[in-house]
Structures are given as C-alpha cells and as structure tokens.
Amino acid sequence: MAEAERAARVEYDMGVVRGFTIWALIWGAVGMAVGLMAAIQLAWPEANLGPIHFGRIRPIHTNAVIFGFTLGVIFAGSYYAVQRLCRVRMYSDALSKIHLWLWNAIIAAAAASLAAGHTAAKEYAELEWPLDLAVVVMWVIYGVNFFGTIAVRRVRSMYVALWFWMSTILTVAMLYVFNNLEFPVSAFKSYSIYSGVHDANIQWWYGHNAVGFVLTVPILGLMYYFLPKQVGRPIYSHRLSILHFWSLIFVYMWAGPHHLIYSPLPDWTQSLGTAFSIMLLLPSWGGMLNGFLTLRGAWDRVRTDPLLKMFVVGLTFYGMSTFEGPMMAIKTVNSLSHFTNWTIGHVHSGALGWVALTSFATLYYLVPRLWHTEMWSRRLVDAHFWTATLGIVLYVTPMWISGVTQGLMWRAVNPDGSLAYSFIESVAAIRIYDVLRVAGGAVFLSGVLMMIVNVALTIRRGSAAIPREAAPLAPAPAAGGR
Amino acid sequence: MAHEWHRRLEARQLTFAVLAFVAVAIGGLVLLIPPYFLQGTITPLPGVKPYTALELEGRDIYVREGCYTCHSQQIRPFKTEVDRYGPYSLAGESVYDRPFQFGSRRTGPDLARVGGKYPDSWHWIHLRDPREIEPRSNMPRFDFLLEAPLDLSHTRKKLEVMRRLGTPYDDAEIEGAVASAQAQLAKLADGLRAGGMEISEIGGRSEGLAVIAYLQKLGTGIDWRSRGATEGRTADAR
Ligand code: HEM
Ligand code: HEM
Numbered sequence: 001m002a003e004a005e006r007a008a009r010v011e012y013d014m015g016v017v018r019g020f021t022i023w024a025l026i027w028g029a030v031g032m033a034v035g036l037m038a039a040i041q042l043a044w045p046e047a048n049l050g051p052i053h054f055g056r057i058r059p060i061h062t063n064a065v066i067f068g069f070t071l072g073v074i075f076a077g078s079y080y081a082v083q084r085l086c087r088v089r090m091y092s093d094a095l096s097k098i099h100l101w102l103w104n105a106i107i108a109a110a111a112a113s114l115a116a117g118h119t120a121a122k123e124y125a126e127l128e129w130p131l132d133l134a135v136v137v138m139w140v141i142y143g144v145n146f147f148g149t150i151a152v153r154r155v156r157s158m159y160v161a162l163w164f165w166m167s168t169i170l171t172v173a174m175l176y177v178f179n180n181l182e183f184p185v186s187a188f189k190s191y192s193i194y195s196g197v198h199d200a201n202i203q204w205w206y207g208h209n210a211v212g213f214v215l216t217v218p219i220l221g222l223m224y225y226f227l228p229k230q231v232g233r234p235i236y237s238h239r240l241s242i243l244h245f246w247s248l249i250f251v252y253m254w255a256g257p258h259h260l261i262y263s264p265l266p267d268w269t270q271s272l273g274t275a276f277s278i279m280l281l282l283p284s285w286g287g288m289l290n291g292f293l294t295l296r297g298a299w300d301r302v303r304t305d306p307l308l309k310m311f312v313v314g315l316t317f318y319g320m321s322t323f324e325g326p327m328m329a330i331k332t333v334n335s336l337s338h339f340t341n342w343t344i345g346h347v348h349s350g351a352l353g354w355v356a357l358t359s360f361a362t363l364y365y366l367v368p369r370l371w372h373t374e375m376w377s378r379r380l381v382d383a384h385f386w387t388a389t390l391g392i393v394l395y396v397t398p399m400w401i402s403g404v405t406q407g408l409m410w411r412a413v414n415p416d417g418s419l420a421y422s423f424i425e426s427v428a429a430i431r432i433y434d435v436l437r438v439a440g441g442a443v444f445l446s447g448v449l450m451m452i453v454n455v456a457l458t459i460r461r462g463s464a465a466i467p468r469e470a471a472p473l474a475p476a477p478a479a480g481g482r
Numbered sequence: 483m484a485h486e487w488h489r490r491l492e493a494r495q496l497t498f499a500v501l502a503f504v505a506v507a508i509g510g511l512v513l514l515i516p517p518y519f520l521q522g523t524i525t526p527l528p529g530v531k532p533y534t535a536l537e538l539e540g541r542d543i544y545v546r547e548g549c550y551t552c553h554s555q556q557i558r559p560f561k562t563e564v565d566r567y568g569p570y571s572l573a574g575e576s577v578y579d580r581p582f583q584f585g586s587r588r589t590g591p592d593l594a595r596v597g598g599k600y601p602d603s604w605h606w607i608h609l610r611d612p613r614e615i616e617p618r619s620n621m622p623r624f625d626f627l628l629e630a631p632l633d634l635s636h637t638r639k640k641l642e643v644m645r646r647l648g649t650p651y652d653d654a655e656i657e658g659a660v661a662s663a664q665a666q667l668a669k670l671a672d673g674l675r676a677g678g679m680e681i682s683e684i685g686g687r688s689e690g691l692a693v694i695a696y697l698q699k700l701g702t703g704i705d706w707r708s709r710g711a712t713e714g715r716t717a718d719a720r
Binding site for chain 1: 488489492493495498499506507509513514517542547548549551552554556558559560563573575576580581582584585586587588590612613622623624626636640647648
C-alpha cells in the first residue's frame with residue numbers, strides 16, 4: 001500500500017509532452033503544406049519559382065513530415081507513456097527540455113539548409129554533416145533520458161510499447177551513424193565514404209529501416225499503448241505481442257535490397273531482400289491482428305468514437321501497405337512498379353493511412369489530458385477523420401492508377417518489337433492523376449488545419465497548470481490474458 | 483506458461499536491450515559486410531575515368547538541385563529499357579560516384595547514358611526552359627543556373643578529399659584542378675558561341691555549363707553510341 005501511495009505522488013513531467021504535441025502539429029502542417037506545394041509543382045511546372053523548385057522542395061517535405069511531424073508525435077507519445085508505464089517522472093527534466101528545443105532547432109535548420117541546397121542526396125538522410133552531428137547528440141539525449149527512466153522504474157515489467165520504442169532508439173542510432181559516414185569538404189559539403197553500389201547498399205539498408213523504425217515500429221508502440229487505453233481493455237494477446245515484436249525487428253533489417261531490385265547490386269542480396277520482404281508480411285499482420293482483436297466486444301464503440309475510427313482505419317492501411325509492400329518486392333512486380341507513382345501510392349497509403357491517422361488519434365488522446373479539459377469540438381474531430389479518409393483515397397487511388405499506367409507504357413512494344421511510347425507520352429498520360437493528387441492532398445491538409453483549430457481552442461479553454469498529477473487509478477493496461 | 487521466460491526478460495532492461503540490438507544487427511552484418519569486402523573486387527571498367535574537375539562541380543550542382551528526385555541513373559536489364567536508354571548499368575560504372583545517384587523515381591527519363599545524346603546547345607536551351615523543347619514537360623526551369631557564376635574555391639579541396647577516399651587523381655590533376663575547370667568551361671562556352679548561341683560573360687563560366695559537362699559525361703564509360711545500343715549484350719539477360 002505504501003508503494004501505491006508513493007506512486008500516486010509521482011509528478012509526471014507533462015510540459016515536455018505538451019511541447020512535443022504542439023510542435024509536432026506545427027511541423028505536420030508545414031510539412032504537408034510543402035508536400036502539397038510539391039504536388040502542385042508536378043501538376044503545374046509554372047509553380048516552380050527559381051531555386052524553390054521541386055528538386056529542393058521534395059526533400060523538405062519528406063524531412064518535415066518524417067522527422068518533424070512523425071518523430072514529434074513519437075516523442076510526445078513515448079514521453080507521456082514511459083512515465084506512466086514506469087510510474088516515475090522522466091529521468092532528467094533538463095534532458096527533456098534540451099531534447100525538445102534541440103529537435104526543433106534541427107528541424108528548422110534542416111528546412112533552411114535543404115532550401116539552400118545543402119544536401120547529401122541520400123533519401124531521408126539528406127542533412128549535411130554538421131546537422132548529422134546535431135541529430136546524433138539529440139538522439140543520444142533522447143536515449144539516455146528514455147533508458148534512464150526505464151532503469152529507475154517502479155514497475156517490474158516493461159510493457160510491450162516500451163520494447164518498440166527501445167528498439168527504435170537503438171536501431172535508428174546504428175542506422176543513422178553508418179549511413180551518414182562522410183568526409184567534409186567544407187561546412188556545407190561532404191562526400192560519402194562509400195561509393196556507387198556500396199553507397200546504394202548502405203543507403204537502402206538505412207532507407208528501408210528508417211521507414212521501419214520511424215514510420216512503423218515506434219508507431220506500433222503508440223498503437224500498443226494508446227489503443228488499449230482508448231478502448232479501456234488490455235491488448236488482445238501478450239504472446240502475440242512477443243512474437244510480433246521479435247520477428248518484426250529481426251526480419252525488417254534484411255529487406256533493404258528490395259529498393260535495389262535489378263540494380264547492379266549482387267544478385268544474392270536482392271534475393272535475400274525479396275525473401276525477407278515476403279516473410280515480413282507475417283509479423284506485420286500479427287501486429288495488426290493484435291490491434292484489431294483488442295477491440296473485440298467493443299466494435300459498437302468504433303461507430304461513435306472518432307479516435308477508435310482513426311485507429312481502426314490506420315490499422316487497416318497498415319495491413320494494406322504491408323501486403324502491398326511484399327508484393328512490390330517480388331521481382332516481376334517490382335519490374336513494373338519501381339520508379340513509378342505506384343511507389344508514391346504505397347508510400348502515402350502507409351504514411352497518410354497508417355502513420356498520420358495513428359498519430360492524429362494519439363494526439364487527440366493526449367490533448368484533453370495534457371490541458372485538463374474536453375476537446376473543444378468532438379464533431380470537428382469526427383469531421384477530421386472523414387476528411388482525412390477522403391483525402392487518402394483521393395491521393396492514393398490516382399497514384400496507383402498512374403503508377404501502373406507509367407509502368408505499362410514504358411514496357412509497351414509495337415508488333416515489330418519497337419517501343420510503343422516515347423517517354424513524354426507517359427508524362428502527359430499521368431498528368432490528370434497529378435492534378436487529382438493535388439485535390440487529395442488539399443483535402444487531407446484541410447483536415448490537419450481543422451485539427452490545429454480544434455487543439456488551439458482546446459488549449460485556450462483548458463489549463464496546463466495542474467500542479468500535481470495523480471497516477472492513474474487503475475493499473476496501466478499491462479499484458480492481456482493469453 | 484510458455485512465455486514465462488519472456489516475463490523474466492521484461493523485467494531486465496539491459497538484457498532486453500542487448501538482445502534487441504543483436505536481433506537488428508544480424509541482418510545488417512550479413513547484407514553489408516560481405517559486399518563491403520567485395521568493394522576491392524568492383525573495379526572500374528576500362529573506359530570509366532574519374533570526373534574532371536568541372537564535371538565533379540557539375541555533379542555537385544546536380545545533387546544540390548535534386549535532379550535525382552525526378553531522374554534515375556540506373557538502367558535495368560530489360561529489353562525495353564535497354565532500347566530506350568542504352569546498355570544496362572554495371573557495377574563498375576559508378577565506382578567514383580559519391581553519393582550514388584541511382585535514384586528511386588522516374589518523373590523524368592533515366593539519365594545514366596544521356597551523355598552524347600544531345601549537343602551542348604540542346605542542354606542549354608533545355609535547362610533554360612524545358613518547355614521550349616518539350617511543351618508537355620513538367621521539369622522545372624533551371625535558368626538561374628545559367629546566370630550563376632561557378633564557385634571554384636573548393637574545387638581543389640574536393641579533388642583532394644576524393645583522392646583520400648580512393649579516386650585516383652594524381653598530383654598534377656589536383657594542382658591544376660581550377661585551371662582545368664576554367665579551361666573546360668571556356669571550351670564549352672566557345673563551342674556554344676561558335677554554334678550561334680548567345681552566351682553572356684557570366685553564362686560562359688556558369689554553374690549551368692558545369693552541369694552540362696557532367697551530363698555529357700554520363701554513361702560514356704563504355705563506348706556504346708558508336709556501336710549501337712544492344713550490340714554484344716544479351717539485353718534481356720535476366
Ligand atoms: C497533404 C499531404 C501530403 C501531400 C500532398 C504529399 C505530397 C507528396 C509529393 C508530391 C511527393 C513527391 C512524389 C514524387 O516524387 O512524385 C511526396 C513524397 C513523399 N512523401 Fe508525401 N505528401 C503528403 C503527406 C505525407 C506524409 C504525412 C508523409 C509521412 C509521414 C509523407 C511522406 C512522403 C515520403 C516518404 C515521400 C517520398 C517517397 C519516395 O521517395 O518514394 N507524405 N509527397
Ligand atoms: C511488410 C512491409 C513492407 C514491405 C515489404 C515494403 C516494401 C516496399 C517496396 C518493395 C518498395 C518499393 C521500392 C522500389 O521499388 O523503389 C517500398 C517503398 C517504400 N515503402 Fe514500403 N513496404 C512495407 C511497408 C511500408 C510501410 C508500413 C510504410 C510506411 C509508411 C512504407 C513506406 C515506404 C516508403 C517511404 C517507400 C519509398 C522509398 C523510396 O523510394 O524513397 N512501407 N516498400
């Protein structure tokens with residue numbers, strides 16, 4: 001009993017969670033607005049304004065949505081949950097603050113430096129070496145703070161969400177360091193220590209797992225914590241969680257070469273990449289099922305609770321893109337899909353459907369609890385859900401059609417064996433889909449703006465200042481029964 | 483229960499973290515280490531030469547402007563692809579490429595063998611406004627590159643760094659890096675002017691010219707244009 005009383009007196013640090021919540025939303029809106037700009041530039045090239053053209057805009061988009069928006073939500077969610085799951089305050093308030101502001105400074109500097117053309121040109125690792133160093137420092141701070149909190153925890157077992165975040169911290173550190181080894185020429189320019197095929201091999205080992213350990217594994221951590229919380233019952237199966245976790249992180253790391261199929265990379269690495277990509281379907285769907293089955297008996301609430309709708313549709317898109325991905329890793333399919341808009345469709349069904357919806361649900365869970373009030377408008381949350389879903393459909397469907405169109409036109413031949421279409425004919429054929437994507441992106445972005453208004457009004461109504469926060473009365477949803 | 487052992491693991495953060503790290507490290511070790519040691523065995527093809535100082539500067543601008551976000555440089559071994567772009571890409575062709583530029587998108591056509599496809603003047607006009615050449619193109623205008631003087635202050639350092647990393651530049655090439663870049667610029671500009679193009683003084687030493695020098699180099703490591711696209715290769719090899 002004394003133990004429980006002590007636990008009840010813990011003062012969690014919610015300031016840092018509030019900080020990450022607000023900034024994740026801001027970077028999300030910025031990053032998606034820039035994405036919309038990129039989409040507009042593809043549809044109407046007149047929208048390229050001198051040096052602010054697609055080639056520089058696109059990396060700003062990917063960096064802002066992945067490292068600004070998505071990481072911000074992961075930081076907010078994991079800082080919120082780790083304190084509750086460990087029943088202690090964050091290991092170090094100072095580290096939390098430094099983490100928040102260093103991260104913001106990095107994202108702002110990243111946007112500015114990419115706009116100025118300082119880039120290492122490796123997808124999702126574009127930042128030049130001084131920023132790389134700052135990222136490493138920031139990540140170590142997060143790691144020390146997070147593991148430190150776990151080390152002084154007052155709960156014996158680490159709940160499954162923590163496993164996902166722990167492995168994220170370790171894996172991203174390894175990936176980031178090895179992929180970014182470069183030799184400086186000046187403060188703004190460096191050359192990769194790897195060249196050609198080896199550079200490609202390392203890059204896609206990183207690139208695939210950046211997708212894996214930023215857009216998937218830590219988001220699963222959010223799902224494992226916030227979905228059971230919102231449903232109010234424990235995760236369906238602890239045994240499935242164990243299987244899911246270990247097989248997912250092990251298999252993920254082998255799949256990188258599916259980005260280099262039919263490239264000059266040694267054949268055996270490509271085949272390994274394909275084989276492990278197909279295997280990846282199983283752990284992915286295991287995790288999806290664990291989420292879905294957590295809802296068993298509560299499905300009626302999914303109809304009325306917008307947060308559960310977001311989680312459910314998010315998981316559905318997770319299932320879809322982790323089915324599509326393994327298919328695209330098969331050589332014959334990849335020979336059609338590679339280099340086309342099909343990849344872009346796949347990316348955004350994962351990024352908008354799975355990552356963004358799960359992130360929105362997480363933030364909607366957090367905001368009322370961080371500012372101690374109800375959401376300003378629940379109907380607006382519901383409207384956001386529908387807007388987002390419509391936006392995804394409007395974005396992804398045209399990309400699929402356009403990708404297959406490109407793939408088929410590039411390989412079409414006349415009866416005499418000559419190429420049936422010039423390249424520019426394939427550009428002209430997909431223009432209509434580029435325009436539709438602009439519409440989809442605009443709809444999706446308008447949902448984000450609704451969210452920002454709703455959150456801002458909620459914050460104005462609520463108050464951060466409740467000096468001591470009681471520990472949750474009921475124990476955190478630990479492992480399920482079977 | 484079968485997963486009792488795991489319950490014990492869940493209480494031990496250090497062991498857990500170590501095991502998780504091992505689980506993710508294995509795949510990386512298998513996929514990265516053997517090819518890395520094969521690096522020595524990927525030798526440049528006989529015709530593949532390091533970039534000249536100007537081509538290297540042009541390449542850096544190509545990277546800076548994110549041309550790779552729309553253009554791949556990797557021809558796959560299919561007949562249709564070889565017919566469209568030229569012989570498929572070989573490992574020995576990209577040994578001097580830091581960073582690699584295979585790309586992942588083809589919003590525009592592959593550029594791995596664009597070298598020699600068009601005259602310099604075509605590229606000049608195309609960079610100035612792609613729609614002057616192809617009205618349906620959605621490539622941005624890069625006219626600003628044609629008016630920006632090329633900065634040669636880091637050229638020598640760049641070659642030095644490349645040599646440290648393994649590109650076989652000799653002392654004379656490093657010493658003469660800037661002079662060689664200026665000479666190649668002058669040659670390009672003279673060629674354009676001789677063809678009747680109006681090239682301003684700045685245009686004659688512009689970033690755009692460096693990009694053109696780089697583009698003209700691409701894929702010329704094997705002499706295929708004179709031989710015809712598919713001669714001597716099994717185009718549909720895989
Ligand atoms: C309003 C919403 C969005 C719009 C309009 C949008 C638009 C775009 C556009 C136009 C591209 C370039 C496609 C191309 O090269 O042809 C792109 C690429 C990309 N976007 Fe988005 N995006 C949005 C949201 C997001 C979000 C939320 C994420 C991630 C969480 C994301 C991740 C990516 C990634 C990873 C790529 C690069 C894909 C690749 O290299 O294959 N996007 N986006
Ligand atoms: C079982 C799981 C998955 C597998 C096997 C898989 C497989 C693939 C394959 C084969 C490609 C195409 C590579 C190419 O042809 O260039 C790809 C691209 C991509 N996938 Fe997945 N995928 C999976 C899940 C996901 C998820 C959940 C996301 C989350 C957003 C995602 C994000 C991406 C991104 C961003 C790219 C584009 C990379 C680039 O070219 O820049 N994938 N994936």
